[in-house]
Amino acid sequence: MxxxxxxxxxxxxxxxxxxxxxxxxxxxxxxxxxxxxxxxxxxxxxxxxxxxxxxxxxxxxxxxxxxxxxxxxxxxxxxxxxxxxxxxxxxxxxxxxxxxxxxxxxxxxxxxxxxxxxxxxxxxxxxxxxxxxxxxxxxxTASEATIYGRFGFGVAAERCRFELKSGQGAQFRAPASGTVQAVAPSAMAEQVAQLYREHHLATLGSVSNNSFDLGRATGRWESYDNLKPAAKLRGALHYDANGTLDGFITYTFEGWKQEEPAMSIGTLCTVNETARCELVAYLCDHDLIERVTGRGPVDDVLPTALRNTRDYKTTARGDHLWVRILDVPAALGARSYRRDARVVLQVDDDLGYAAGTWVLETTAGVMSVQHADEAAADARLDARDLATLYLGTRSATHLAGAGLLAEHRAGALDDLDALFTCPRTPYCQADF
Ligand SMILES: CC(=O)SCCNC(=O)CCNC(=O)[C@H](O)C(C)(C)COP(=O)(O)OP(=O)(O)OC[C@H]1O[C@@H](n2cnc3c(N)ncnc32)[C@H](O)[C@@H]1OP(=O)(O)O
Structure with missing residues (x-):
């Protein structure tokens, strides 16, 4: 091997x-x-x-x-x-x-x-x-998308860059329900650490933050190639209607030389979508600011939440988190499933770790996985595509359409879709 x-x-x-x-x-x-x-x-x-x-x-x-x-x-x-x-x-x-x-x-x-x-x-x-x-x-996370597939890594979370028109302040349909506090990033270390943990627990596809991220979000340093304090970084915390802390944002003013003065979001980390919308609304509400830029999931709620959905523009979209399954029973057995089904899946894997025929059987949302090379497979795919199916990043039907998953039993695609599809797409805000 x-x-x-x-x-x-x-x-x-x-x-x-x-x-x-x-x-x-x-x-x-x-x-x-x-x-x-x-x-x-x-x-x-x-x-x-x-x-x-x-x-x-x-x-x-x-x-x-x-x-x-x-x-x-x-x-x-x-x-x-x-x-x-x-x-x-x-x-x-x-x-x-x-x-x-x-x-x-x-x-x-x-x-x-x-x-x-x-x-x-x-x-x-x-x-x-x-x-x-x-x-x-x-x-x-990969520098180029063509390197790691051959080693069995598949895209498990994508990420977008967005731009939001903010000329007349926040134009969100739902009225604000929480409150925002302006806080110096250096004064919110405790809250940042807490919210990183809570966001991680609440978000499918999230990877734990490393120690560098805490320093970046609190302005101790700007980036890996500029380890000096981030003097221009601003921060804010969000509290829900009950006064519970549920999000933070850090951001920088991009300068007066921009044709449209803009706020650039550094980190936006929340435990729920209301906090996400209200922290972005807070930036839009800054006088003199025409644009807000940031990063988010591909199924971001922001355009849905706006009065004018065209005020939100995706400026880039691409792979972010790549996953490599090394132990099929442990990986698949760790997530919850919304439906019960039985599918026999054949996985091809040049490096061997995930290779074989696996009986996936779900009862009350819990999957058991048995190695059974003698069983007739209902469907077949490569380890890298199993990684993309794993968190519902792409459905089995989608992968089959791309020629990456073969259905050997009629109905197997429907069963796999019922098993693996999730209500939200995975999102990983951490960089590492
Ligand atoms: C997780 C991260 O850190 S992502 C950052 C990756 N690093 C960078 O992008 C920095 C600049 N690039 C590099 O340092 C190098 O080119 C690396 C690390 C990407 C590749 O290292 P190499 O030693 O040249 O790779 P190696 O010779 O082992 O190649 C292994 C396979 O990957 C392929 N491969 C290597 N680099 C690339 C690439 N950039 N694009 C497409 N295929 C690639 C090779 O063709 C080879 O394929 P094969 O085995 O199927 O024939």
Whole structure:
């Protein structure tokens, strides 16, 4: 399953960012290689300390790939030619419990060493270990949509960028029911942490936030490539009609040079849709502001909630969360189902983890999954498409229409749709 590491390449595992409170020598090599891999410059000494401490808090594990044949003056005589990191988190799969996952990040291979199988070697090494350790699912966000499907990852949540016309203030149909408080981001750390947790518990497709996100939402730093305080960031909290905290927003004024003065949403994290609409309405109600921009789910309630639905415009839409099922019974058994059905599903998986014929049987919304290679399959699909079916991102009928799911028993598509379709599409607001 795990191919040999390319000749001359050695994989080294590092498990800690700090030694005696300072970034370790291996971690400094990792940071430099990641920065180079994404065409950025390395952080300064203060920034490196912050990043190493954050990695330590999140217990980030990393793989460094070294080319043992490289010699000076090649920078790869010392620096790795590949990097790959992951840490433990949770995914909301719409079940009673959050599912333990590995979040994969910071994957880079040097341009001098690309397309020699170094990524393949790092990712299969990690996935083999994760599967052996009983981790049911791995997740990532991808720089390009063509890389990870071959490793069995499928799109499980998309995300939109939107723009809202706000010239005459908020034009929402429902009257406001809660209240908004303006709060300096630096003063809302406790509320941000609470709302991240509650949003995660309430939102299908949500992945737990890493430590970096808390600092970004509270203005401690602006971004990975600017670790200075975000001086222009503003914040607000939302309380429902009973005075219960149910959302926060951070935002920045884009400046007077814009033709239409705009507010740009940094983070919008709420426990319900009312808070989402009312925090956006709060930004629209700022005098002199013509536009509000932000990110949201593909089935955002905002255009539905507006008096003029055309005031909302999607400016971009694309894949965001990619899921890799490593353990079919554990992954499928973790979510709840709205209907009961029995379907025998054949899954093809080049890497083997999800491969086989599985009997899916749901009783009172709880699914049991049995491996039964002798059973006749009702339908057949690839592991990457199972990941897209898993949280209802696409229906079985939709996947079949795209030629990605074969129905072998009449009615199997209807059964799969009844099982997997969800009332809302999954949404992941976290970046990692
Ligand atoms: C989760 C994240 O961190 S996403 C960020 C990913 N990193 C980046 O985008 C930074 C810039 N790019 C890179 O560093 C590298 O090009 C990587 C990491 C994307 C690929 O690393 P490589 O070592 O070249 O990949 P490797 O040689 O193992 O290729 C494995 C397979 O993926 C394919 N592949 C690799 N990169 C790409 C790509 N950008 N687009 C399409 N296919 C790709 C290869 O063709 C190969 O396919 P095959 O095995 O079916 O023949």
């Amino acid at each position: 795990n191919p040999a590491t390319p000749e001359g390449i050695e994989l080294e595992f590092i498990g800690s960012g700090l030694v005696d409170g300072q970034p370790s020598a291996s971690w400094l090599l990792l940071e430099r290689a990641i920065a180079r891999g994404f065409h950025e410059s390395s952080a300064d000494a203060d920034g490196r300390k912050i990043l190493a401490e954050l990695d330590e808090q999140d217990e980030v594990q990393s793989i460094l790939a070294f080319d043992r044949t490289a010699a000076a003056p090649s920078l790869h005589a010392a620096d790795p030619v590949g990097t790959y990191s992951y840490f433990a988190g949770t995914l909301n799969v719409g079940g009673p419990q959050l599912l333990e996952v590995h979040e994969i990040t910071s994957v880079t291979v040097s341009p001098t060493h690309r397309r020699r199988g170094i990524l393949r070697s790092m990712i299969t090494t990690h996935l083999d270990r994760a599967a052996a350790d009983g981790v049911p699912v791995a997740v990532l």
